[in-house]
Amino acid sequence: MAKNYAYLRISDAHKQDTTGQRDRITRYAASHGLFIYKWYEYNLSGSQTNKTKRGLIDLIERLAPGDRVLVNDIERLGRDSISDIMEVLTRIINAGAEIHFCMNGDTLTPSHKNDVGQFFIQIGRAFAAQDFSKQRSLKAKAAAARRQAQNLPAGRATGAIIKSKLDERENQILFWLSQDVFKNxxxxxxxVSSTALIKWLDRRDELICQARERGLYENGLSLIEIKKRLKGKII
Known part of the structure; x- marks a missing residue:
């Protein structure tokens, strides 16, 4: 009987978690009537580790004809080299298995074995993701260098009051917490990641304390209003 394997990978467990990937794969599997037989989950850099360390070889060696591998996107397979990603895709197909990219819904099956176009489409996406990451890093370094040359702080000022997309979900978050819904x-x-939510909650407590200390706090005040008052924008 064919088996379905899910593969998840993040680069840094301190800054990310696999919640988003797991949720997307779970929803994809449910919509296609697939039961996940085994989950492979790794917290490893895609550019500083090889396919063996990332568990891909172990997964490939378990595959039998008809099996499926579900991943969020092709970038999860690694960033170390395009040739390695190509090898992983080829070995999965040669094993008679399928690989499903749950983010965009693309699928590579044994029928694509000689379909060079489909392979290059996926490799193109991997290259684009790799290039985007490099360009983002270069831009960040260049911006930091410019700020340093101007004797400005290289990053965000400690304690800066900034907008968060979770601010507008404050009431919903507090309601779920009151119902003992787990943070994850x-x-x-x-x-969002569990880490992001926890940091937001901690920061919310800090800002409420600051507002109280400055006499700006009133019962029932939303976090958005608290931030405005602390920044001197009372409406």
Missing amino acids: EIARRLN
Whole structure:
């Protein structure tokens, strides 16, 4: 009987978690009537590790004809080299298995074995993701260098009051917490990492304390209003 394997990978467990990937793969599997037989989950850099360390070889060696591999996107397979990604895709197909990219719905099956176009479409996406990451890093370094040359702080000032997309979901978050919904489940519902949610909650407590100390706090005040008052924008 064919088996379905799910593969998840993040680069840094301190800054990310696999909640978003797991949720998207779970929803994809449910919509296609697929039961996940085994989950492979790794917290490893895609550019600083090889396919063996990322568990891909172990997964490939388990595959039998008809099996399926579900991943969020092709970038999960790694960033170390395009040739390695090509090898992983080829070995999955040669094993008679399918690979499903749950983010965009693309699928490579044994019928694509000689379909060079489909392979290059996927490799093109991997290259684009790799290039985007490099360009973003270069831009960040260039911006930091410019600020340093102007004797400005290289990054965001400590304690800066900034807008968060979670601010508008404050009431919903507080309601779920009052109903004893676990934070990781709330994060999943909001499509953010658990780390991001916890940091937002901690920062919310800090800002409420600051507002109280400065005599700016009133019962029932939303976090959005608290931030405005702390920034001197009372409306």
